[in-house]
Amino acid sequence: MAVATLTDGRTIKYIPEVIGEGAEKTVYFTEDRSSVICLYKKPKDDAMLRRKRLDAILGRFNPTIGDKNARYWKELFCWPTGIVEKPGIGIVCPSYPKNFFFTSGVLKGKEKQGLWYFGEKASKLLDPSEKGTWKDFVSGCILLSRAVGRMHRAGLAHSDLSYKNILLDPVINKSAIIIDIDALVVPGIFAPKVLGTKGYIAPEVMETVNFPFDDPHRKLPCIHTDRHALPTLIYQYLLRRHPLEGPKVNSKDPDEDEQMSQGKRALFIENPTDKSNRPNDIKIPFTTLGEHLSSLFLKAFVDGLHDPDKRPTATQWESALLKTWDRIIPCSNTSCPGKSFVLSNVRNIRCPFCGTKPAGPIPILNLYKETRPGQWQPDGELVIHSKTALCLWHIFDNIQPGPDVDKTVQAYCAFKSGQWLLINQKLTSMVSPGGNNVAPDKATALNDGAKIRLSMEPHGRMAEVKLLKV
Template sequence: MLKIGQKVICEFSKEQLIVKKKLGEGGQGIVYLVEGRMGRKALKWYYTEQSTDEQKKSIRELVIKGAPKGKAGKRFVWPIDLVTTAATSNFGYLMDVIDTKDFAELGEVWAHLKPVPNMHARCRISYELANSYRHLHLEGYCYRDISAGNLMFNPITGEALICDNDNIGVNNQSNCQVFGTMEYMAPEIIMGEARPSTLTDLYSLAVLLFQFWIWHHPMHGEEEYSIRSWDLPAKKKVYGESPVFIFDPVNVRNRLPKDPEYDTPRKFWKHCPEPLKKLFIRSFTEGLHNPNRRVTEGEWQDVFLELQDCIVSCPSDRAENFWYEDLNKVSCWYCKKDIESPVILELITSCGKRNVVITKHTKVLLRHVDPYAEEEMGISVIGEMIQNPNNPSLWGLKNTTQKQWKISLADGQLREVPPQKAAPLVIGTTIDFGNGTMGQFKK
């Protein structure tokens, strides 16, 4: 492999890099820190058996094509250049260095080496993950190796990064050296009935999201618990031949064992919000053997945005809880106390209904009133909660746009809310945001 101080060359930029130190290694190769005119970068250098002409061609195509556009593409730690050396036929690819002080792997959170993300951060990480894979798939690619090992995230801010992008290929066309990690593989791949595709990516994404929220594998129940030798045939049976979801509402064969070591997933599932539970159940029942019934990236996006908009903090301990429609009452998952039902801004748009929980920190975003807004524009603030300077007990939604709102008060009065003025926070007040979007304060 490479030696410290050795020089390597970039195929496209022709830049010479110096190997500084080894950062880590995996199943396909070793990652080094390298330095050149563009600064410090990471270099994944393939083992000899992985340094095939097919892999070199694949990396070259990824460098030429580039990552998906926009914020979704920036979350991929995409190959920047193909790297070679005259000393050997082995090769590698260049990528940006990840700040491991700020970013964590899921295993580090499980081991309490890094902070556990709060509910808001969990929603953002999950949304960004689904959003990036959606854009990758829309450009005709499949990832082929979605797993916890390829996800890094900032537990505080909720930013997500997707690593190890060298196995990405054109959906249903490119050959691949890697078919995925078995515990994330769709059953049809394990059984040799299909090759990696966008549909098998959807299954892998569901497994990863389940692990992220429930801290457990969706098929690790009594079936896995009763196996004495966790070898390849055993894994093939649990993941491919006869997989059963541990929380399948009908088939109870693979329920969680009555063992204290399984208390964490049992507790997390109990407190998992119902809209998210429904998607997990569909993923691992209908979607288990019917790829066309798998939850799409857009459905995951919607549910995580919905949950992020409906977080309620417990006044007793500040623990974050979720409000959602059809919930009789909100009870704090931590202290078990009931929380007063929040005020909701119910929005009716051309794409249906969306709810936003109103707190003193609430900001109404463009994406709330315009479902077609691009992601970069969708996060712009169009309204924020403010107190009446003459009477701090009165709150209102300040119009931060350049357009006038029209409101209808509960008593039928019609008013206009010009920019920088506020619509009063009164139950029953209706706001016309324009472009066919109406909002109403409800409780």
């Protein structure tokens, strides 16, 4: 058993058998396997700067300590917990939770990297029990966007967001975690150590990759480049293809073609005005994800592809994904590969994964907030299916879903005896269309045009029912 000495004086025993190795680090299990020791291969290179960076990452920029939601962020980041000084410079990190490893099939024991889900060849190795549902990946993308947003609000950039540094579990806990935190970029303080991973490097970085490192015109990873990598991952997880990898050839030389196709001449494969890079086999266009995600994909891959300032923020992606979540309905086809889909085209409602037309009518709650006494303004919508849950962020216009929000179900919807019902569980001042109080455990019918006051408390919303004919 080997021993590592930390900068705070602690010693940790570790198993001197390499369990992982990358370009910069070798990785070892601690004696109890609850953590790993990562030792840098070139400990003398920029040792003082690296130590300063690690001190900052483990200290003032660390959301897993001192933050009121520290426990929550620990589940979304594999954040280092200590700095090793002997036998060399390194870090201590928690071992990945067990749910981020496959438990069956030929991939048993491997990490749940994105490539196994959206890689054309790699995904064929995935055991059916490990696939999850399409809605589970929306959930994972919400958490991923929230975590990236937390980093960016602190002024940090990951610099290498890719399928390798994100683990997503769509089956057990339906969760996501960001790894490789030790090389975060702090603008103006700590420069990036890596350029990123092929396929996730922003076009401006690819375009200037051959410039001298100290050339002021060379573009390096930062928050703006994270804002390219994040939607690339979301697009891949939800649509199973890369947003820039189409048939267009920009050079006969393979290496130059790759650099140009991901750099200066990068072109969104679903660009609405330039179809020169569009594959012929796109069966599920990005527009089937609904207006909220569609508009952001256009901003990310058309408006912002070569103009970083126009790229949506991680918080905007989280918001769009949450609004999309509220429009997801289950597919009635039990053999459907997606199991659920976004209600996007109300004129021709069909599951994009299998073509099944749902049974109707479909209730929609159009939500309104009160701007002045008696004056109401549209403020979102919720597509109803059996057991649709209404939480505090649906009831009140001043509450947003997040790490510190009570997730208790306040009311839910059910179809009973040929009638859609909204069943109150926790709300004390829900009012029916007829003006009567709907007590907890009581229900009000979801009839077309009905207006229900979800709460009479300040910021309580009103819901208007629309029965959508299929």
